[in-house]
Amino acid sequence: MMRTDGYLLDHQQTETGQRSDAFATLFDPTTFRHMASFGLGSGWRCWEVGAGDVSVISWLAKKVGPTGKVVATNTDTSWVTSPPRAPVEVRVHDVGVDEPPGEGFDLVHARLTLAHVAHRERALHSMIRALRPGGRLLVEDADLALQPLACPEESGPEQHLANRLRHAVRTLLADHGVDPSYGRRLPRLLREAGLRGVEAGAYFPVASPACAALESTMIRGLRAQLVSAGLATDEEIDRHLTNVASGTMDVTTVPLISAWGRKA
Template identity: 35%
Template sequence: MPESPPQDPYVFDRTWAREHERLTALEQVYDGASTERLAALGVAPGWACLEVGCGAGSVARWLADRVGPTGHVLATDLDPRFAGDRGPAQLTVRRHDLLADPLPAGAFDLVHARALLEHLPQRDEALRRLVAAARPGGWVVVEDFDIEGPMGEAVARYWPADHRLPAERLYRALTAAFAAAGADPGYGRRLPDALAGAGLTEVGARVHGPLVGGAGGFLPLTLRQLRAPLLATGLITGPQLDELIGVLDRPQARYLPNLMVTAWGRRPH
């Protein structure tokens, strides 16, 4: 009997009609913190950069502008269609499986991945591959969410007062849905230890939690995308989820979305 193809562990449906919109909304919330940290690490003309899990491609395009025509940016994703062909000549977008396809060893001044490793059950191996792609003295920057336990409760405190308890229930459901797919919903807070354990030095980290609002944002789109996995946890009902999405979509709403941890370290010479 032929073996079944391996199941994609990614909790999100890549074929969802509004996935490009959701990824673009994620960029609008988190790009500022990402590019601020990359600039602080010294990304400059002539650098070679690797952007893994490039999504809709905004960070890859920012890097390409930063390194200029004397540099190069390789942007990869399992589904790179949303990154498109836009960008200068020094930007290459390629379909690539981090856990299966080879990467140039010791070739990049900067290696960056955002909202990627948390989804991979083999995240230790994935991190090892990212580190191996950095040149000696190069930087590795990894960003992932932390929505687990007390962090979800902390986020809920910044929701409208009459919806804080339902928001806590929502984050418990998100945690369970991610875990059921083999993801680590608390990986963000484990990143500094993971980078140090992978042999990096000068390890640092910070947490980004922007207060946002308005209809059509990253979080309400994410909740719409994850409707089936969230309901499958049994921790939230359809009417409860619809009510929370309605709260987020109010023009006057102000809330805290998922907390993103940015961690960095340098490959030793």
């Protein structure tokens, strides 16, 4: 039911494609904007930590070109459906346990990854150690506790149920070692790790078809765990999925905190 790296949602589930598409639609523009601001370009060496789909990897590969390199790592690489082509290299790797897959990287990036890693501090220092002097680290993670509602405007029973299920998801994740407040701590953690010029920002989509799609795939993927933990019933989940599919609710995602800095 849960992968050994702390993820409750694995890459084998039928919803994976829909979930990846929703993540890309919602968060790729923010991620790419930050990366572009670093001057990312031809010849850069990049490490994508916790890679779970191809959108960020493909964008990086186009930016670094044939003289660059993109190393994509995860404990589960079953999402790779065809052999990667240069400059991309995919490796099985646990960022909280294994040594970095190289050194001298110009950019190291992790999105929605570290909050799920058991050895977060070791993982963060491993990522920084892999950077060249002056290299950039970009860490992006959610903060479930910062905005815990699925529907900020609780105008009826549908929104009330959505918010109750979002609370149940937060409880489930916390029980499995996921840090629900990790996002807000990122700026301090990067400064304390010795990075220079640390900055951070937040992205919080309030309503879009991608938000609804992500909500549906998340709840379907966690249904068995929510029910077995006594946090929700099948009837409640079915009702909520019907409500989301109706398109009448403004469903939000969890705020994404992006923090970045430069290795001295």
